[in-house]
Amino acid sequence: MSTVHTEIVTPNGKIFEGEAQMINVRATTGELGILPRHMPLVAPLEIDRVRLDLDDRTQYVAVHGGFIQIHPEHVTILSESAELKEDIDVPRAEKAKAEAEGKLGKLESGTLDYETAKNELKRAEARLKTAKSGIE
Amino acid sequence: MPSMRDIKESIGSKKKTRQITKAMEMVSAAKLNRAQMHAKTYTAYTDKLREVVGGIAAGNNGSIKHPMLQTRPVKKTGYLVITADMGLAGAYNNSVLKYVYGLIQERHQSSDEYKVFVVGKVGVKFFKNRNIDVTHQATDLPERFKFDDVKSLAREAVGLYAYEEIDELYMVYNHFVSAINQQLTDTKLLPLSDIETHEEHSVTYEYEPDSEEVLKNLLPLYAEGLIYGALLDARAAEHAARMTAMRNSTDNATELIDKLTLSFNSARQAAITQELSEIVGGASALE
Numbered sequence: 285m286s287t288v289h290t291e292i293v294t295p296n297g298k299i300f301e302g303e304a305q306m307i308n309v310r311a312t313t314g315e316l317g318i319l320p321r322h323m324p325l326v327a328p329l330e331i332d333r334v335r336l337d338l339d340d341r342t343q344y345v346a347v348h349g350g351f352i353q354i355h356p357e358h359v360t361i362l363s364e365s366a367e368l369k370e371d372i373d374v375p376r377a378e379k380a381k382a383e384a385e386g387k388l389g390k391l392e393s394g395t396l397d398y399e400t401a402k403n404e405l406k407r408a409e410a411r412l413k414t415a416k417s418g419i420e
Numbered sequence: 421m422p423s424m425r426d427i428k429e430s431i432g433s434k435k436k437t438r439q440i441t442k443a444m445e446m447v448s449a450a451k452l453n454r455a456q457m458h459a460k461t462y463t464a465y466t467d468k469l470r471e472v473v474g475g476i477a478a479g480n481n482g483s484i485k486h487p488m489l490q491t492r493p494v495k496k497t498g499y500l501v502i503t504a505d506m507g508l509a510g511a512y513n514n515s516v517l518k519y520v521y522g523l524i525q526e527r528h529q530s531s532d533e534y535k536v537f538v539v540g541k542v543g544v545k546f547f548k549n550r551n552i553d554v555t556h557q558a559t560d561l562p563e564r565f566k567f568d569d570v571k572s573l574a575r576e577a578v579g580l581y582a583y584e585e586i587d588e589l590y591m592v593y594n595h596f597v598s599a600i601n602q603q604l605t606d607t608k609l610l611p612l613s614d615i616e617t618h619e620e621h622s623v624t625y626e627y628e629p630d631s632e633e634v635l636k637n638l639l640p641l642y643a644e645g646l647i648y649g650a651l652l653d654a655r656a657a658e659h660a661a662r663m664t665a666m667r668n669s670t671d672n673a674t675e676l677i678d679k680l681t682l683s684f685n686s687a688r689q690a691a692i693t694q695e696l697s698e699i700v701g702g703a704s705a706l707e
Contacts, residue, residue: 293464293465293468294465294567295462295465295566295567295645295648296461296462296566296567297461297462297464297465298464311628312629312633312637313628313629323626324624324625324626325625325626325627325628326472326475326476326625326626326627326628326634327627327628327634328633328634328636328637328638349637349641350637350641351472351634351637351638351641353468353472353625354625360468362465362468362469362472362641364567364571364641364644364645365567365568396579396583400575
């Protein structure tokens, strides 16, 4: 099966680099499934799980926003932070989720702090979702 | 003339100081190496970001509208000042702080006209002593700080711009040129003005849903990325500055020790001569 070269780049360096058969991301406009030789496209991403179908396994990654740049020959996901499923600290994510929920209850919607707390909640949820992926 | 004992003590203390400065020099040299490596891995990220932003800018021929790209009347200016947590780095902190302080004095009449964001303890102390409010401060950053460590600072600075609390943002820090050369830089971060456009774009990208929406997500990321990049750059410069400063003081200490050793030797010689002549004088008096 044909593959496409995929990279996930964050400020802390490359999190992932490899050949993928298919990449599943959630863009702000909806889910995108990218196969090799996709048309060139740039789309912002939601804070969510990304699924990479590799030759021998499926890799789940929690990607915290950013965007995807698709080129027929290669795909780059750029994000301020991303974690492979294996690297996720579940207790920490659960704690972050509880904290963010607590904060949200106290804040007024529409303020900068509210948005920040909301994003934190989304991140924690994305991490948990990624960590639990693939386990039946 | 100081006594022999005084000179000897002075030499001893200078030797100890030299030992410390020498150690600090070597520590900074090692840290500089690491900081440079760190900055290097980071450029992969900014290069990609710049490529995409530049691609959009080139595709739209400057017709894109986004608050982060547009200059608006300036009511309030933000300054992001990057200093170190420690002193003993030569002119590293002082040059930045003096420059910013001069700038503020020159440009603004009242404290309502600016906001200061400070990185590093030295800077925080400096502004506190001069009764200037620090909007956001980041101190005690770990040696290998991550994007997450500075995110709140970057986000606040960029967020305040987005919410029109400030109308422009300057970044003042020491840019790392080489191990012996650091340059004070003052860059206007927001509104973003000089996004390089690469003409050799072979593919035209589609934007989903449209280029404006992509920019809306991309530009804050880009601006925050630039801040992080500047912090890494400044960190490398800090170590370089400290290394040079410590090397200079090691050299100075060596010079002082040499001088003192010389005067110690002549003092000792003088004492011996005096003793001899006293003995000779005493012997001849007995005859």
